[in-house]
Amino acid sequence: MKLVIISGLSGSGKTVALHTLEDLGYYCIDNLHVGLLGAFGRHITDTGMTEEVRYAVGIDARNRPEDLARFAQILQELEAQQIHSRILFLTADDDTLLKRFKETRRKHPLSGPERTLAEAIARERELLAPILARADLTVDTTATNVHQLRELVRERMQLGKRSLSLLIQSFGYKHGVPTDADFVFDARCLPNPHWEPALRPLTGRDAAVEQYLQNQGEAVAYLEQMQGFLDQWIPAFERENRSYLTIAVGCTGGQHRSVWLAEQMHRHFRGQREGVTLRHRELT
Incomplete structure (x- = not known):
């Protein structure tokens, strides 16, 4: 740089x-x-x-x-x-x-x-x-x-010459869609932990919520297909010399489903490349 x-x-x-x-x-x-x-x-x-x-x-x-x-x-x-x-x-x-x-x-x-x-x-x-x-x-x-x-x-x-900086971000649709995202995935179709009283105060980073979503076949299939899509197309952006890519995942409030998906994707891509950042917009 x-x-x-x-x-x-x-x-x-x-x-x-x-x-x-x-x-x-x-x-x-x-x-x-x-x-x-x-x-x-x-x-x-x-x-x-x-x-x-x-x-x-x-x-x-x-x-x-x-x-x-x-x-x-x-x-x-x-x-x-x-x-x-x-x-x-x-x-x-x-x-x-x-x-x-x-x-x-x-x-x-x-x-x-x-x-x-x-x-x-x-x-x-x-x-x-x-x-x-x-x-x-x-x-x-x-x-x-x-x-x-x-x-x-x-x-x-803080990037090397040919590194692609990948930001994975969760958000809540009720607070607006990030305008700086390159890809936006909508997780509102997935089973919502919010309707489970014991899970409502937790977030997608908590083990109980993670276990709940991993037991939902729809959520697992959504994650696998999303990762497969990005595994295929991120290299195409790198070939075009893109330096930055932002992946946004949203659910209703940005607390459960989108957070869990973002955490799983961060874990997946961090094992493959450098320069992977995770951000949960609605969590402080």
Whole structure:
């Protein structure tokens, strides 16, 4: 990994992500003008960049629209300099961003007397669309706190050159489907431990729930078919040089069935490859 570019919506956690990479030993620059990326690439190449030196830059919407529109061309210029970049894009839903700005009383960089906060967020999404389109990894921080985001960045950005980072995530449909998932599996068709009084307060990580689901033929068949599908198709993504893949498994509340399936898949893939991360979105 030569260069990490961090971008995304204001209030989504870009500063947290950049500081996390700094703690990991990256040389970080925040709010770099996108038009200077090429010059920055030439500088680090001319100074004898080695494999041990890692760089990260933050780019936000405080750029000229015409420069942001040239983002794909700028990336090509970096590649021509033998600088291989990975792009991390952070986002969140509008309601969450509005709440964060109101709670912190921060001013959105694009808001002003003639533009409301909601309009500023919408304009920012529009301006950053060229970067989002080229993102290697998109992280939705709507349901992620600061500590979880730091851990996620640490786990997913420490990769070898040809490693694929696989995130397996459970979630509850009643809290919304993760927007950053590459594959989404719906486990609501499976027998629900919630309706067993003794199992209701437990989670899919508890032995009693695990035993209950392992005794359900439908649940075992679902798991085996899901694993078989992913065993077949994950290598195809690796052949296309994908660096990140997110597998999301959902049930109604994100407590029993999806957690059990995610745990089983994490165990399965961890035995095959490095860079496998497990996250239970609804469990704290």
